[in-house]
Amino acid sequence: MAINGEPVRDLIDFRFLEAEEKLNIDVKKADGEEWVLEVEKDYDQSLGIEFGEMGFGRIKRCSNKCVFCFVDQMPSGLRRSVYVKDDDYRLSFWSGSFITLTNLGSKELERIVKQRLSPLYISVHATNPKLRAEMLGNPKAGLVMEQLRYLAAGGIEMHAQVVLCPGLNDGEELEKTIADLAGLWPAVNSLAVVPVGLTRFRKGLYALRSFNPEEARRLVCWLGLKQEEYLLEMGSPFVFPSDEFYLLAGEPVPPAERYAGFPQAENGVGLTRLFLDEWKKTEKNLPGQAAPLKAVLITGVLGEKVLRPIVRRLNEIKNLEVSIKVIKNYFFGEQVTVAGLLTGRDLLNQIGPGETGDVLLLPSVMLRKEGAVFLDGLTLKGLASRLKACVAAVEGPRQLARSCWRAPKKQQYRLEVCNNAQAGSGNSWTA
Numbered sequence: 415m416a417i418n419g420e421p422v423r424d425l426i427d428f429r430f431l432e433a434e435e436k437l438n439i440d441v442k443k444a445d446g447e448e449w450v451l452e453v454e455k456d457y458d459q460s461l462g463i464e465f466g467e468m469g470f471g472r473i474k475r476c477s478n479k480c481v482f483c484f485v486d487q488m489p490s491g492l493r494r495s496v497y498v499k500d501d502d503y504r505l506s507f508w509s510g511s512f513i514t515l516t517n518l519g520s521k522e523l524e525r526i527v528k529q530r531l532s533p534l535y536i537s538v539h540a541t542n543p544k545l546r547a548e549m550l551g552n553p554k555a556g557l558v559m560e561q562l563r564y565l566a567a568g569g570i571e572m573h574a575q576v577v578l579c580p581g582l583n584d585g586e587e588l589e590k591t592i593a594d595l596a597g598l599w600p601a602v603n604s605l606a607v608v609p610v611g612l613t614r615f616r617k618g619l620y621a622l623r624s625f626n627p628e629e630a631r632r633l634v635c636w637l638g639l640k641q642e643e644y645l646l647e648m649g650s651p652f653v654f655p656s657d658e659f660y661l662l663a664g665e666p667v668p669p670a671e672r673y674a675g676f677p678q679a680e681n682g683v684g685l686t687r688l689f690l691d692e693w694k695k696t697e698k699n700l701p702g703q704a705a706p707l708k709a710v711l712i713t714g715v716l717g718e719k720v721l722r723p724i725v726r727r728l729n730e731i732k733n734l735e736v737s738i739k740v741i742k743n744y745f746f747g748e749q750v751t752v753a754g755l756l757t758g759r760d761l762l763n764q765i766g767p768g769e770t771g772d773v774l775l776l777p778s779v780m781l782r783k784e785g786a787v788f789l790d791g792l793t794l795k796g797l798a799s800r801l802k803a804c805v806a807a808v809e810g811p812r813q814l815a816r817s818c819w820r821a822p823k824k825q826q827y828r829l830e831v832c833n834n835a836q837a838g839s840g841n842s843w844t845a
Contacts, residue, residue: 415448416440425469426504430529432461470508476501477517479551481620482577487613487746493782493791507531510680512575515561516554523561527568533603534565535681538574540583541594549583559594566601573677575606579622580629592640592653599648604677607637608656611755614747624749630663641672650674657686658752661716682752686720693724693811703732704819708771711738711814712761714753717777724811734818739769745790754779758792762800770803775817778809 416422417431417439431437439451453461476499480486485499503526506513512535526534540546543556565572574595578584583591588607595602609625616622625633634655641651651674660667670676670691673684709728713721718740728736741764743750745757754777765774781787786794786807798805808814 415442424471424504425465426508426529426531428463428465428469433458437461470502470504473498473500473505474502474517475499476514477552478514478555481549481551481582482579482610482612482622484611484613486619487611487615489615491791492789493787495782496789503531503534506534506536510535512537512681514550514552514555515558516550516552518561523564526565526570530569532569533571533573535573535575536562537577538562538591538595538605539576540587541591542587545583545587549579562595562598562602566598570601572598572602573604573606574602575608575678575681577610578607578625578633579610580625582622584633596644596648596652599650599652603650604674605653606656606678606681606683607633607653607659608682609658609662612747612749614749625659625662627662627664630659631665634659634663634665638668654678654683656682657684658682658716661686661719662751689720689811696811696815697727700727700731700815701819704734706733707773707818708735709737709773709775709818710769710771711736712741712753712765712774712776712780713738714756715740715742715748715751717753724814728815728818731819735771736818737771739765741765753777755789756780757790758788758797759790761788761797762792765801770801770805773804773806773817774801775806775808775814778807781807 417428417437418434419438420427420431422428422431435455435457437451437453437455439453441449441451443449455461478501483499485497488496500511501513501517502511503513503515503518503522505511507526514537525531538546538558539549541559543558546558547553547556549555562572576583576588576591578588592605595605609630610622612622612624637653637655640653644650644652651672654673657667667684667686667690670684670687673679673687676684676688679685679688711721711725718738721738725736725738728734741753741756741760742748743756743760744763745760746755761776781794788794788797794805794807806817808817
């Protein structure tokens with residue numbers, strides 16, 4: 415209930431308060447009995463108490479009506495978690511989820527500064543107050559620069575993003591947004607520019623369109639020049655186009671040093687570069703010969719561009735035959751081209767008899783880690799059963815390559831899930 419007289423609202427409060435050497439802990443038991451525990455320990459030594467999923471209590475929900483909201487473009491029947499619109503500053507600090515700041519009052523902002531809840535990940539989209547309020551469907555959205563300045567003055571590190579919508583917050587508006595946020599550097603440490611994602615389920619929603627390859631090419635070239643300016647001015651590229659823009663434009667992704675430590679890799683900024691660099695290391699240790707195996711790599715439209723040269727090199731290994739099967743996103747619409755938004759039913763509908771090889775390899779980003787479930791609820795085990803195939807979910811080039819010559823022999827059909835996905839950790843296989 416409290417530590418040293420301070421109420422414990424959530425896991426963050428608990429971690430913050432338990433750091434002291436002497437603690438008076440107020441505990442209320444399940445039967446209503448109240449205890450006071452006196453504890454002496456080393457500073458920063460943990461009490462060893464775990465909270466599981468209940469550590470944050472009630473999650474703060476999104477109060478916006480963004481014109482580009484992906485959740486609003488979801489059909490019914492998907493797994494329940496994809497419909498949750500969280501906008502909780504605690505989760506931004508704890509797990510890196512993006513927030514808009516529109517549901518924060520002065521007390522929450524003061525708490526962030528007091529407890530040094532840093533870094534935070536903030537969806538800005540536009541710094542023009544009127545435009546941001548219109549895009550987010552919330553009049554409080556126009557306060558963003560005031561909020562960012564307060565957090566910057568309090569020593570909070572922030573990473574921002576812009577979901578770019580053609581004809582809405584691009585052009586001069588994007589230039590203003592970049593300049594305003596760069597003015598708060600290094601507190602605003604990075605800015606990602608990602609393309610708006612549109613599905614075929616947009617009836618009655620704000621009229622938006624996707625970027626075309628020529629627009630993407632002009633954007634990455636212009637942002638490349640902006641990066642050069644900021645490198646000279648403050649030693650950081652600062653603004654980063656997402657990988658999707660480079661792949662759509664047909665432009666090469668920049669070298670690793672251009673990503674300044676990859677602060678927004680989880681936001682799709684630099685993942686392709688990390689993948690390619692890991693492949694270079696993996697390629698040096700490829701064997702000259704492997705056991706006979708036919709492997710089929712599943713990916714989306716954009717992923718094919720990255721995998722083609724890798725597949726060519728793998729096919730130089732004697733006895734190994736590797737091919738790519740590109741799955742189009744008919745479920746959400748063909749304008750959605752990333753592998754992470756492919757559904758199980760699209761795989762089932764597009765993988766025909768004889769197209770599974772000895773092992774079917776698909777990227778782990780298609781699945782929720784808990785339970786290995788696709789967006790539409792189909793499990794990896796269900797996919798393997800329906801296809802009567804050996805299926806493996808892999809993460810990164812190292813696992814991909816090893817799976818091509820260390821996969822178990824196919825016996826009718828089995829599910830082979832590749833666990834332990836950390837780079838360099840090796841593979842473990844569970845049937």
